[in-house]
Amino acid sequence: MTIRNWVKFAFWALLIGGIVNAVASLIIRWDFYQPYLVNGEFVEFLAAVVWNIVLGITMSVMAQAGFFAYLTLHQVGVNVFRSLTLWNWVQILLIIIVLVDIIIFRFAPGANTASDWFIYGFLLIVLIGAAFATALKKVKMTQKPHVLISTVFFMIVVTSLEWIIALMGRQENIDVYVALLLFPLVAVNAYQILMLPKYNTQSEIDRKNLEERRKARKETTKTAKA
Template sequence: MNSRNLVRLFMTTLLIGGVTGGVVGFIARWSEFEPYFTSFEIKAILSTFVWLFGVGLIFSVISQAGFFAYLTIHRFGLGIFKSVSLWNAVQVVLIVFVLFDLVYLRFLTFGSGEGIGSYILLALVVLVIGMVTAYFKMRQTNKQAFIPALFFMVVVTVLEWIPVLYTNDDGWLYFMLFPLLVCNAYQLMILNNLINRSQEELADKKVRKQTNEKKFKAEGLEGK
């Protein structure tokens, strides 16, 4: 991917993270911000949205760091296991392990006196969104892309989510989760388009260079 498309990916993901953070922040933490809407305090609503937008930008940066880290890990895994199927099997094991920890360890830590259902539901949200994204990524590329995409959407998202995961504050949990999922899904789906665009731009650049070289040679011969 060339630098132009890399910057484009960074800026668009940043914007998506900010907007998603602003919208989801109001919904996830509605109990805190409802008085602004009931009393129609425009200034407070706008200032709060700007703050939520800023936090969403931070979530976007975390998402992008995780995305590029996974691209490196994915190549590293393929190099170690020397087989796509074996590396995919390892990723499936890690997905199961992370989902189990997401439910069981949090339940052990915070689940005293309450059912495990809410913890399972949260893990299912991550899994279902991950599977839907992985399915469309598979349709976009090939069948081998499903497991890596699912791994990224589940395992990497959970790792990115850790800063608020063990606070057990529902508002912050969902406030961070959905911008991460949206940014991760966007990067996953747009990557191939940007790579193809970069290759097309590189090919066009080579054609222009060859055309200019032929033109200069022709002009040189005419001058003689």
């Protein structure tokens, strides 16, 4: 990918993370925002929104780091197991392990009521549902069925590792951040896995156009000298 296209790719990822987190916070943390509006403290309200945008951008940076780490991991996995089919089975096993870990070691210790389990169950459905929706879209875009497992792996396993900063917390209001931070991570990761081919293709086109311009300049220079 060219630097120009990488900057575009990263910029949109940052923007998506910030906007999604801000919107999610208005829903999940409405009790935090409401007093500002009731008391007419609009500057404080906007400051809170901006703070959540910055938080979303921070999550986007983490998601971008995780995405490029995954690209390396995927290539290493294929090379180590010398078979895409075998690597896919390993990824399925890791998906199951991560989901079990989330339920038993992350959700269960903090779930004291049925309401807690309902919230955690909803978040798990969001994670898994987004993973399969993104994977099906990826298959449709590429016409390559084998990318289904690797996309689901990325959306579940890598997103969960990025989400761990909230999942491992035990503060009084940690559930708010467990719910809040999932949405920008899922949105940014879906964007990255779906849009990377577009930017790679555009980078190839840009390189060809650059080479053609260089050749044209050389021809012009030769003609001028002649």
